[in-house]
Structure formats: C-alpha cells, structure tokens
Amino acid sequence: MSVAVLKIRTLPDPVLRQKAKKVTKIDGSVQKLIDDMIDAMHTNAGVGLAAPQVGVSLRVAVIEMPGEELITLINPEIVKRQGEKVVQEACLSVPGYQGEINRAVTVKVKAQDRQGKEFRLKGEGLLAQALEHEIDHLNGIVYVDHIEGPDKLWKLSEQL
Numbered sequence: 001m002s003v004a005v006l007k008i009r010t011l012p013d014p015v016l017r018q019k020a021k022k023v024t025k026i027d028g029s030v031q032k033l034i035d036d037m038i039d040a041m042h043t044n045a046g047v048g049l050a051a052p053q054v055g056v057s058l059r060v061a062v063i064e065m066p067g068e069e070l071i072t073l074i075n076p077e078i079v080k081r082q083g084e085k086v087v088q089e090a091c092l093s094v095p096g097y098q099g100e101i102n103r104a105v106t107v108k109v110k111a112q113d114r115q116g117k118e119f120r121l122k123g124e125g126l127l128a129q130a131l132e133h134e135i136d137h138l139n140g141i142v143y144v145d146h147i148e149g150p151d152k153l154w155k156l157s158e159q160l
C-alpha cells in the first residue's frame with residue numbers, strides 16, 4: 001500500500017507563522033506525525049523538517065544531516081548559543097530561494113526524544129544551523145526573517 005506523503009506548506013501559509021504548541025503527551029498520533037515528517041523530509045531531500053511545515057502546529061522537528069543518524073526533537077529548546085557566523089540557508093517552505101544570514105557557531109539544545117526521554121545535544125557547524133533553523137520554525141520564524149538586505153536573498157536560478 002502506498003501512503004500519501006504530506007504536502008510541505010510554503011510561505012505565506014499562516015501555519016508557518018504560528019507559535020507551535022508544546023507536546024504534552026507523546027501518543028500514537030505524535031508517533032505517526034514523526035514518521036510522516038521523516039517520509040516528507042526524505043521525499044523532499046531535506047536535512048530537517050518542523051511540524052508546522054506539514055501543517056501541524058506542534059513542537060516537533062526532525063533533522064538528518066548527510067551520513068548522520070536521524071534526530072527527533074520534541075519540545076526542543078536552545079539553552080546556549082555561542083559565536084556567530086555568516087551561513088547560506090534555504091528552506092523547503094521557501095522553494096527556489098537561498099539566502100545569507102548569521103547563525104551561531106555552536107548551540108546546546110535540550111529536548112525529548114520520541115519515547116519522551118529528555119536529552120541534551122550540542123551542535124556545531126551545519127548541525128547548529130539546522131537546530132536553530134528548525135527551532136525557529138516552531139516559533140513561527142522562517143530564515144528569511146533574518147535576512148538583512150535585498151542582496152542577501154536570491155533565486156537559485158540566478159546563481160547559475
């Protein structure tokens with residue numbers, strides 16, 4: 001049986017602008033949401049996805065850096081940010097664009113895994129960027145909000 005992959009919401013969908021609700025009970029519907037988000041992330045070749053991007057305003061995100069183990073984050077919070085650097089960023093919810101913004105060099109995050117167990121994670125480089133990006137989504141923030149000028153956002157086709 002084939003299962004429909006969830007559609008990715010794109011700007012200006014209002015769900016991307018809502019502050020997502022905390023998950024209070026990790027039940028079957030949350031487990032299904034996580035599985036569906038993983039499918040959608042893989043189908044769209046993303047390195048991360050937050051629940052609002054599939055139309056669900058809950059504090060759930062998944063990240064899978066190339067060659068690394070998949071990370072499921074429930075109710076994630078950034079507890080520490082260090083450093084700042086200029087990075088290039090894109091988002092499945094802003095198709096066809098790429099931009100340049102500032103992100104932390106390292107972040108420390110606390111979250112629950114899909115069994116509800118609390119864990120802490122330190123991310124550096126691309127993982128730090130992905131953690132900030134996905135947690136931003138849970139707060140209704142999209143990377144384009146961090147763009148500092150019109151010359152810092154471009155259409156991907158213009159780059160070629």
Ligand code: NI
Pocket residue numbers: 090091092093133137
């Ligand atoms: Ni995104």
